[in-house]
Ligand SMILES: O=C(O)CCC(=O)C(=O)O
């Protein structure tokens with residue numbers, strides 16, 4: 001069981017990129033220093049650690065759900081595969097996605113559970129899931145989804161204020177009762193052969209598609225490429241600390257004030273690389289109908305940011321549902337015609353050729 005297993009510690013002698021540590025309880029209490037720290041992280045790297053989030057128990061149970069699910073026979077899991085049409089919900093087998101424009105395959109398997117299916121259970125809004133998911137829907141998945149939503153919405157409300165948006169502007173774009181791409185994802189990555197592990201991506205370089213991701217890592221393997229550099233640096237997992245990162249929708253809404261940074265997953269470093277890697281994410285994404293464009297008419301700060309950066313296009317011309325489906329679909333290896341398919345899966349990546 002992944003939560004109970006003990007792993008070798010993250011090695012001391014590999015380069016890591018430090019993240020700011022934000023205390024969720026202080027944020028919730030309106031602590032101005034802590035809010036400034038969150039703003040600093042959100043406007044620079046777009047990644048931070050979140051401590052005192054209170055979701056440890058829900059996270060541990062989700063890893064058990066993931067373990068039960070990945071242990072199902074392949075023939076059972078594959079019945080629930082996400083498919084090639086641009087839907088994320090369901091099972092994603094390892095090797096279903098490209099990790100770069102040359103079409104190298106990913107090595108991570110996912111179980112993705114829609115926020116809508118979890119909250120409406122036993123009614124299926126989008127689809128049904130493997131028995132191990134259905135069995136834990138109300139005991140494990142709903143509590144994790146609710147907790148994650150509460151945390152992410154608290155953080156979004158603070159960013160809303162700091163962006164000078166009218167109260168509820170971001171909240172209404174992430175309405176809990178509107179169907180969306182929001183989902184919980186449990187990820188299993190088997191150990192890779194050491195000769196290929198150094199630069200072989202388990203999950204290719206990307207920016208997250210939605211608004212805010214709440215990530216839980218046990219082993220290393222996550223890497224970020226800091227804007228203005230061309231090197232990958234590990235983000236060290238710290239017990240009890242979640243990793244939060246902003247997705248492209250927030251970069252777009254904010255006219256580039258908020259950063260969705262490029263990241264990828266490779267083999268955990270050194271000794272850790274011999275273990276199965278588990279991770280868990282809750283992705284908050286805008287409601288399906290929400291137009292992805294900079295909110296220039298609602299915040300002078302955002303209007304100024306867009307005016308100051310005329311090279312970049314913050315008006316995608318599409319709704320969240322289509323943005324999301326395009327990116328999922330063009331990552332799928334079955335849909336690959338050539339490097340252009342990978343390029344068609346890209347979002348707001350600052351260095352699209354860095355992969
Ligand atoms: O497993 C991780 O640490 C990160 C996963 C990730 O970036 C994603 O699923 O978007």
Ligand SMILES: [Fe+2]
Nearest residue numbers: 206207208263
């Ligand atoms: Fe990601």
